[in-house]
Amino acid sequence: MTRERILIVDDEADIALILKLQLEDAGFETLRAKDGGEALELLHREEFSLVLLDIKLPKLDGIQVLERLGPALQEMAVVMMTAHGSEDLAVESMKMGALDYISKPFSAEDLLKKVGRALEFNKTRKENLLLQQQLEEERKKMAAILAGMADMMVATDSDGRVISINQATANALGISVESPLGMPVEELLTSDLPPARLPCKVVLRTLSSCLDVSHSLHARDRIIPVLSSATPLFAVSGKLAGSVEILRDISHLKALEREREEFVSMLTHDLKTPLTAVMGSVDLVRESRLGPINEEQKEYLDSATESCGEIVEMIDTLLDVYRFESGKMSLAFTEEDLGAILRKALSSFRPLAERSEITLSAAIPDDLPYLRLDRTKVGRLFGNLLSNAFKFTEEGGKVVITAGLLPDLREALGRIPPGTYQSEQLPDSGSYVMIEVRDTGVGIPRDALGSIFDKFVQARNRREGKIKGTGLGLAFCRKVMDAHGGLLWAESDLGKGSVFTVLFPLVRVEQRGA
Known part of the structure; x- marks a missing residue:
């Protein structure tokens, strides 16, 4: 173990020897300097834990040595030795940076107490200095991070007054970083939100995070759409210290949203309208209103009508997915007979089943309860699921719809593939109406089951080696079920077929898609 080194600075050899013996008996290593000049040379060349410095020395006295050491005293323990009657000089030396003094003559016990x-x-002082350096380094790092942040940042105290903003905030609002300090945060962040609903004010009131609040910030010469999140700050004691809010400028997202709205408008007017005209013209010819046609011509016209209808349906699905995501979808919730909706969907696919030589069957109880739902959207949902089943089932295969009650959701939760829902999206329990659409088709890869309800994700028909559809049908189905407070998932084994399960809650469902 390394012993602590002490420098003894005293011109009297007998006193220096006594100090040396007493300190080395106590386990210290010592070195002597005869005067102030020699002491300074040793201190510049070597490291010591403590200096015992006599005030009266030849050449340079103790006070002058302290003056020469200057800032180095901040990291050095110095105990002055003074003769009786020189206490005023000892006190002066402590003002200059010495830690203590001891008056001659002194006992070994007094010496060791002072040294200890x-x-x-000095150990505590060094630790504090190190902590201060570390804190300063962290402060500089944090300042650099905040200065380089593209997002705006505002920090407040527990009273909601601004204590810090970053450069991005200053740039966005056209102010300096220092100017808003001490200002109530609602005066800095003027918004279309009431002051009490600003995220940083909410967290000061609720003591919990407030995430992803969309609002418009009023700057000097413009309005900035932002997405804000705030969290409370707590002291080590657990007491509320303030809040910090991050505001992300989403102007580019709003611009993209406007472009998307223009695109949707284009779909509606520039695509659907001409298609409707084409379908009307084809119908005139197909129905022989413009003159007689033969059977072969009628088949071609029927095919053209069907293809136009598929394109219109794709456009409608894309429009509906957009309306769901933008919150512009209006659903007409009424009390409906779910069994009747299922039977109607089945009947519309029977001709396709016969042409495809696929067995279509169902087990739908007559006493299925009425549910509050949007009949049109739910009808399209089951139409999409049946269409998907037929699309990937070969001749001789089967498509089956079953319906019934699920008294406890917990019986089915284990069947939901990972990635289909976030855990917080799943209810813990409840009673549901369960509908299953089964097929004996090519199946879906297990690792794709969690993502097939995302937009533009398509199930691959591996037997045919091609992809069918736009990848929006299942996304539409998921949006419909989310709006009804229900669940939808898929289970599958490659080569053995798939099962799509739909759950409608047996409770009154408020409209969530509007």
Whole structure:
């Protein structure tokens, strides 16, 4: 173990020897300097834990040595030695940076107490200096991070007054970083939100995070759409210290949203309208209103009508997915007979089943309860699921719809593939009406089951080696079920077929898609 080194600075050899013996008996390593000049040379060349410095020395006295050491005293423990009657000089030396003094003559016990206290104090002082350096480094790092942040940041105290903003905030609002300090945060962040609903004010009131609040920030010469999140700040004691809010400028997202709205408008007017005209013209010819046609011509016209209808349906699905995501979808919730909706969907696919030589069957109880739902959207949902089943089932295969009650959701939760829902999206329990659409088709890869309800994700028909559809049908189905407070998932084994399960809650469902 390394012993602590002490420098003894005293011109009297007998006193220096006594100090050396007493300190080395206590386990210290010592070195002597005869005067102030020699002491300074040793201190510049070597490291010591403590200096015992006599005030009266030849050449340079103790006070002058302290003056020469200057800032180095901040990291050095110095105990002054003074003769009786020189206490005023000792006190002056402590003002200059010495930690303590001891008056001659002194006992070994007094010496070791003074040395021990000085070493302990200096150890604590060094630790504090190190902590201060670390804190300053962290402060500089944080300042650099905040200065480089593209997002705006505002920090407040527990009273909601601004204590810090970053450069991005200053740039966005056209102010300096220092100017809003001490200002109520609602005066800095003027918004279309009431002041009490600003995220940083909400967290000061609720003591919990407030995430992803969309609002418009009023700057000097413009309005900035932002997405804000805030969290409370707590002291080590657990007491509320303030809040910090991050505001992301989403102007580019709003611009993209406007472009998307223009695209949707284009779909409606520039695509659907001409298609409707084409379908009307084809119908005139197909129905022989413009003159007689033969059977072969009628088949071609029927095919053209069907293809136009598929394109219109794709456009409608894309429009509906957009309306769901933008919150512009209006659903007409009424009390409906779910069994009747299922039977109607089945009947519309029977001709396709016969042409495809696929067995279509169902087990739908007559006493299925009425549910509050949007009849049109739910009808399209089951139409999409049946269409998907037929699309990937070969001749001789089967498509089956079953319906019934699920008294406890917990019986089915284990069947939901990972990635289909976030855990917080799943209810813990409840009673549901369960509908299953089964097929004996090519199946879906297990690792794709969690993502097939995302937009533009398509199930691959591996037997045919091609992809069918736009990848929006299942996304539409998921949006419909979300709006009804229900669940939808898929289970599958490659080569053995798939099962799509739909759950409608047996409770009154408020409209969530509007």
